[in-house]
Amino acid sequence: MRRARSCATFSLVAILCAGPAVAEEPADVIVLTDGATEAVAAEVESLGGLVRLRYQGVPALAARVPATRIPELRRREGVLAVEKDQVLALEDPLPASRAERLRSLGREGLKLEAREARAFDPQRALAVPSTYLNYLTSGAVATWMETGFGEGSIVAVVDTGTNPVVPCLADGQVIGAPGFPLGFDSYADNPSGGNPATAPDNDPHGTWVGGVIASHCVLLLPEKDEFSELDELVAALQLHAPGLLIPDTTPGTWILPLFGIAPKAQIYPVKVFPQKGGGTPVSEVLQGLDHLLELKRNGALDVDVLNMSLSGPTLFDGRTTFDRFVGELRKVGILVVAAAGNSGPVPNTVGSPATSFSALSVGAVDDVFSSRVIYEWLGLVAPGFGPGQGFVMRPDAETRIANFSSRGPLSDGRVGPLISALGTWNFVQDPSGFFAWVAGTSFASPTVAGAGALLNAFWEAAGRETSPCQIRNALLLGADRERVGEAWRGLNDQGLGVLNVPAALDLLKQNRRPPGLVPLHECDPVPAGRLEANVLGHPRCGHRERFTSDLLDLFPAQVRDFVFEIDESTSRVEIELEKIRVPDNSASAVFPNALEVNVQSAKRSAVSRPVQEFFEAPQVAALGGSLEIEIEDGEWTLAGAPIADQPMEPGLMKLSLAGDFSNQSSVEVRARITRENFKDPLRHPRSRGVIRDDEIVIIPVRVRKGTSRATFDLEWKRDWSRFPTSDIDLLLVDPVFNLITDAATLNAPERATVDSPTPGLWFAVVVGFEVPKRDRYRLFVRVE
DSSP states (O other), rough: OOOOOOOTOOHHHHHHSSSHHHHTOOOEEEEEESSSSSHHHHHHHHHTEEEEEESSSSSSEEEEEEGGGGGHHHTTTTEEEEEEEEEOOOOOOOHHHHHHHHHHHTTTEEEOOOOOEOOOGGGGGGGOOOOOOHHTTTSSGGHHEEEEETTTTTEEEESSSOOOTTTTTTTTTTTBBTBTTTEEEEOOOTTSOOOTTTTTTOOOOHHHHHHEEEOEEEEEESSSSSSSHHHHHHHHHHHHOOOGGGEESTTTTEEEEOSSTTTTEEEEEEEOOOOTOOEHHHHHHHHHHHHHHHHHHHSSOOOOOOOOBBBBBBOOOOOEEEEHHHHHHHTTTTTEEEOOOOOOTTTSSOBBBHHHHHHHHEEEOOHHHHHHHHHHHHHHHSSOOOTTHHHHHHOOOOEHHHEOOOOOOTTTOOSSEEEEEEEEEEEEETTTEEEEEEEEEOHHHHHHHHHHHHHHHHHHTOOOOOOHHHHHHHHHHHHHTTTTTTTOOOOHHHTOOBOOOHHHHHHHHHOOOSSSOOOTTOOOOOOOOOOOOOOOOSOOOOOOOEEEEEOOOEOOOEEEEEEEOOTTOOOOOEEEEEEEEOOTTTTTTOOOEEEEEEEEESSSSSSOSSSEEEEOOHHHHHHTTTTEEEEEEEEEEEETTEEEOOOOOOOEEEEEEETTTOSSSEEEEEEEEEEEOOOOOOOOEEEEEEEEOOOOEEEEEEEOOOOOEEEEEEEEEESTTTOOOOEEEEEEEEEOEEEEEESSOOOSEEEEEEOOOOSSSEEEEEEEEEEESSSSEEEEEEEE
């Protein structure tokens, strides 16, 4: 065995920088410093890196550094941490099969055009009976007089920008700040020029979020009109939510009020996504947060609440530089509200920044009224269907947690999400002027942010400064724990309950603490306990173990989780789904019945999973009523087709089965899980040792002529079976200095397979990229 040499005695630069492809390979990182930001920036540049962003509110910077120089950067004086600049996403919770179904019906989205809409005084809505809109089901309307409709509260929307669309957000709700009259933009990429944070051609997500918070307008809906889709909307509302329609002074015309939770709150737009939407690196979001910290600390803009409807993976819940920013925002008096993510129904899937200790994380509720209205409307406008879809796709009246809503617990055993609110289907105005139905925790989050704005307005009217912890805990303790059906009342599904604004306001007024989980005067975390295996027990080396469930009868949105342990001996997992019965209602339902099947490896947080499929009756029939998922230490297959290629990861594997939340009927399935523990341990490591955050290890490997395949396996102790998890990367450099990064992922362990490798001297570079605690690694090399 050849001993590895650490970079302290064996210079990576000296060996590898002769290869220009290696030297120029960049990595985007976030560097947290001890305060010496300028000095660290100089160190970055001395290593051939580029400083992209420098933050003021937290001593940190974003940089692009040659991948091979990062370990050196970690050791430089003043550097506390170097983290990967992860990408955050705006997730679409609508399954691909549902989007395809809409396209097949001639609809690219859930939008309609209105001939006339106008601004509307929210005080006129106080007489509207409680039906389905956010401001009604949350009880916000009952608090408007005491809270001044949120007037005086400023909510920062950190998103894709917020357009003051006419008329719903054009009555002064969208504001600027000194020096930033049109909000803040971290990209400045709008082709129209100028500051584009309020531009109408940005991705609409941030405008939808703003509408959930502070819209105040009405749609005018003639009973008969050339715009037939408005006729259908009237019909859907008259059937399922007649209390929302107010007779207009013009005969034959209805008024549909569209109000945010806090219709007189003001919105400050902070654009941190590209103009076209998609993903954005954490560094851009931090630039927006840094801007808000400076505004607040300088007294330029008194932001009270901040909403982040975005999500991404994390290895170390609550303890990253991102979390440091969120904590600083709370310290300066800003209530931070964050979407839990749309990675449900699998447990332990809440993403960052909702995992922050200082964030109020929000899951998504599926309410009967909002669902029935949109489904009814779809049935009326989609060819071949007709009336009644509201009852077809939402037959029962239970309030549920939406399937897509990320579930807890957090990886460190805290509750997450902390609270839930309406996430299906919010009706908002699009920047185009059209109106759209939107769904996701992205819209549950601003519902809670708007509630925070109401409570803050009440609090400040009494001459007090914003108290994020006081408001947060009033919202949590006021939450309705019994609003959802019994199947969704667990802490890991709904958090402490569903948003109830009047109850929260009552607690805030009395400054009292009822029996509950959180003291009103603190921002303490709420414990839940870590995720545990619930089937199969601990793996026994050399044994095959099997679990067979009962025949499951899954009603709409009901979820069954099977969590089982994988260890270093596990060689294969077979998941057999038998006796699948999905009643075929495709001829009568816009969205047919479906069985939702999800399988995640040991990965945690908002990480994409290999299996997330919806099986409707035709697919079930084609499969003969059964389905096999085979998971090897490498290839995953579903019904015989390859779907993923990754090592077997020690930790907790999760199988989640659910009835789709728009199902008309129950679906049936029986699950059989077979775990085989016959994996021979890899022997004779080429290198082993301790690795820290501040070092790399280089292992020279001679590949002989005639080798058809070389496989490099990197294992370490703190894999996904432990918290915190280390992110250790394996880079390969071939004899002509090509860099191979296939094993620089979130897999734990990592594996890189090279077919027909170039003969000669290779270098395996083990990089301790994020190692919260020192770790032990082993590198194995197999050749064929």
